[in-house]
Amino acid sequence: MQNFTFQNPTRIIFGEGQIAALDAHVPPNARVLITCGGGSIKSNGVLAQVQAALGERAWHVFGGIEPNPTYETLMEAVALAREKNIDFLLAVGGGSVIDGTKFIAAAMKFDGEPWDILARQAPVRDAVPFGSVLTLPATGSEMNNGSVISYRAKGDKLFFTSDATYPLFSVLDPTTTYSLPPRQIANGVVDAFVHIVEQYLTYPVDAKVQDRFAEGLLITLTEVGPQALAEPHNYAVRANLMWTATLALNGLIGAGVPQDWATHMLGHEITALHGLDHAQTLAIVLPAMLSVRRESKRGKLLQYAERVWNITEGSEDERISAAITATRVFFERMSLGTRLRDYQIGGQSIGTLIAKLEEHGMTALGEHGDVTLDVSRQVYQFAV
Amino acid sequence: MQNFTFQNPTRIIFGEGQIAALDAHVPPNARVLITCGGGSIKSNGVLAQVQAALGERAWHVFGGIEPNPTYETLMEAVALAREKNIDFLLAVGGGSVIDGTKFIAAAMKFDGEPWDILARQAPVRDAVPFGSVLTLPATGSEMNNGSVISYRAKGDKLFFTSDATYPLFSVLDPTTTYSLPPRQIANGVVDAFVHIVEQYLTYPVDAKVQDRFAEGLLITLTEVGPQALAEPHNYAVRANLMWTATLALNGLIGAGVPQDWATHMLGHEITALHGLDHAQTLAIVLPAMLSVRRESKRGKLLQYAERVWNITEGSEDERISAAITATRVFFERMSLGTRLRDYQIGGQSIGTLIAKLEEHGMTALGEHGDVTLDVSRQVYQFAV
Known part of the structure; x- marks a missing residue:
């Protein structure tokens, strides 16, 4: 086990x-x-419940935070919040709304140009207090301090964290997810699955608890993912999905172990270039990434095969191949394509994707820093 | 899954x-x-490391906090802390030292007679800030807000919790456990094991994540417990044991599930009457408790058999019996006796134990509140 600090x-x-x-x-x-996205929280009654709970408190609503929340939109929220003397933010929505609200909270207290928080990683020492009402299990933003923000005009998509941007609280009511479109549920399951894999499927460091927690979350997703699509009003299924997605990225399973995140980085470039959903890009990249890097991930791939997929027959190489196939089949069962061609993208995009990775400094990714541009190119080629 | 609130x-x-x-x-x-117990942190070098880390800060040491920390001793610490204008407490030791330090922290800020915090559950609204350096993996006190304190003169052993008595931080260095006597390691393993069981082995509520986390912790203890005795300087073993014991009682696995704690209550009376170590009483009571209550715990016992002990052959009743036996064998492998007679205690104590349970209001224990004095008598009888 590696040394670590954990607090949440x-x-x-x-x-x-x-x-x-x-x-x-x-x-x-x-x-x-109250910060939110489109109109779904109005039509499904969540906004009305929130407003009823706030009682006599003064509140305003800022809607229209996008799926990839933009600096431009969020700065409008900052202006509104200042105009209305807001002193508490309440994000009602999924990961994009919560990520965006973290930025609003930080920007309101920031001296200078708030984009520097992302572009220059300017330290965020203070933020307006905020909570969340989660309506989409996926990103884990409801119980971490990370936020990904895009600057539309610049074409940038950047990340920040701060001890000041943990939600004070998050309300997780599984019934708020009943009305989600199947595509959002499927994306959420795959997003959470890959979050876990990025913290688990690296190399063994004898971290028994972290491994078993990660495996427990992965197995739970393999069970509840398809059920969540088949039975949208099954409370137990939605409850297990929601708690799993939160625990997938709240810092616990990643404490004391190596982490990868190369799949996310390669996926981000596909989203930027072709506009695919984040989870769609993960479903494309992960099976290819595991296939190309199967030797350096050999020990954990064998453990993953046995403990998550119950694959115990055959040679080591056969078991690894079977585990990667099982992963792909699971994503496809969640109705996501796992090849670039499933989204009408051909190999001719790869040159541009690699150039973008280089431009963004993504030249030494992965738990060993050995995912060079050459390796990334092999991964994209494998994913065609 | 049951509704819950979780924060740590x-x-x-x-x-x-x-x-x-x-x-x-x-x-x-x-x-x-600096609060501590006996002299072990002096002889093993931990106190010297702590004092070096504190650098130029003013510090004093209060030693002599007992294994079952007493009000009498802790009030001496309160007096010393007031005399020295202490504004930060640092517990260096195991669960007893940390529990005791929580009480000192609360008592220093309490208006009135501090024993009321325990005897009358007077609310603790403020406490002196404190941290801990854990040297004995067992109770989980390093990452929770609970504390058990005894009043020697009254023969009482009582419990309090408060949002103000979470440690600000806890340092967990597995190498500090290398010099522990085998009996303390064995007790710690069994204590942590039973903490997990009390939050897991009740009845199914479809809490997949909590179940799998609990099972992961239990399996880890079955692996690292015997290794910790056999290889005291194996870092990975001690690290896994330490992190497991912390996660066993930090609120996470118990969030959203029924809890039992009857084994602890019956065990406390044995400690009070006969002076056995806390973990020894748990090793005696748990196998008997599971045997007597096997029908009401049937569903979870079958799950426990399969997932923790890999018992899949035989009838349901045979699998349940095998799982209870495996639990007993594990405790015995940790060198703890699992019968009252192993500690020279006979059936003639049972009347007194039952009278004490009644005196302490322990007449409706367990996850269903159906562990009456009659059931408790059966458990003690089974444990002879």
């Missing part, structure tokens, strides 16, 4: 009916800005 | 050499009281 102060308030608990967790005299 | 703000600083990190986590101008 976010309070999780989990279960059906818990939106009403906002009254106990939002400060009594708060002036609240 | 303690920072964990894990790994060899991390005691030096105290310098970054104890406030720079703190006036520190």
Whole structure:
């Protein structure tokens, strides 16, 4: 096990009916800005529940935070929040809304140009306090301090973290997910799955607890993922999916172990170039990544085969191949294509993707830093 | 899954050499009281490492906190801390030292008679900030807000919790455990094992993640427990044991599931009457408790048999019996006796034990509240 520091102060308030608990967790005299995306929280009744729970508190709504939240939109929210003397933010939505709200919270307290928080990694020492009501299990943003923001005009998509941007609390009511489109559920399952894999499928460091927690989360996703598509109103299924996606990226399973994240980096370039959903890019890249790097991941691939997929027959190479195939089949069962061609993208894009990786400094990725541009090219080629 | 609230703000600083990190986590101008038990932290060098890390800060040492920390001793520490204008406490030791330090921290800020915190559950709204350097993996006190304190003169052993009594941080350096006597390691393994079982082995509520996390921790203990006795200087073994014991009782695996704790309550009376180690009483009571209550725990016992002990052959009743036997054998492999007679205690004690349970209001224990005094009597009888 590697040395680590772990701390996660976010309070999780989990279960059906818990939106009403906002009254106990939002400060009594708060002036609240509710941040959200499109109109789904209006049509499914979540916004009405939130507003009822806030009672007599003053609140305003800022809608329209996009799936890849942009600096341009979020700075409009900052202006509105300042105009209304907002002192508490309440994100109601999925990972994009929560990521965006982290940026709003940081930007409101930031001296200078807030884009520097992302572009120059300017330290965020303070932020407006905020909570969240999660409506889409996927990114884990509800219980971590990370945020990915895009600058539309510049074509940049960048990341920041800060100890000041953990949500104070997040309400996780699985019933809020009943009305999600199947594509968003499928994307969320695959996103959470790959988050876990990026922290697990590296090389062994004898971290038994982290490994077993990761395997437990992966197995749970293989069970509840297809069920969540087949039975949208099955509470137990949605509850297990929601808690799994949160625990997939709250820092716990990644504490004390190597991490990879190369699949995410290669996926980001596909989204930037072709506009695919984030999870679609992960479903394309991960099986290819595991295939190309099977030797350096050999020990953990064998463990993954046995413990997650119960593959115990055949030679080591056969078991590894079977595990990679099982991963691909699982993503396809979730209705995601796992090849570039499934999205009408051909090999002629690879040159541009590699150039973008180089431009973004992604030349030594992975747990060993040995995923060079050459290796990335092999991965993209394998994924055609 | 049941509704739940989960929050745990303690920072964990894990790994060899991390005691030096105290310098970054104890406030720079703190006036520190180091609290500890006997002299082991002097002889094994841990106290010297702590004092070196504190650098120029003013510090005093209060030693002599007992294995079952007493009100009488802890109030001496409160008096010393007030005399020395202490504003930060640093517990260096195992669960008893940390539990005791939680009480000192609360008592220093408490208006009135501090024993009321335990006897009347008077709310603790404030406490002196404190951290810990853990030297004995067992109780989980290093990452929770609970504390068990005894009043020697009254013969009481009582419990309190407060949001104000989470450690700010805990340093977990597995090498500090190398010099522990085998009996303390064995007790720690069994204590952690039973903590997990009390939150897991109840009835199914379709909490897949909590179940798999609990099972992962239990399996890890079955692996590292005997190894920890056989190879005291095996870093990976001690690291896995330490992190497992912390996660066994930090609130995570118990969030959203029923809990039992009857084994602990019956065990406490044996300690009070006969002076056995806490873990010895758990090793006696748990196998008997599972045997007596096998029908009401049937579903989870079958799951426990299969997933923790890999028992898949035979009828349901045979698998349950085999799992209970495997539990007993594991405790015995850790060198703990699992019958009252192993400690020269006969059936004639049972009447007194039952009277004490009644006196302490322990008449409806367990996840269903159906562990009456009659059931407890059967458990003690089974354990003879």
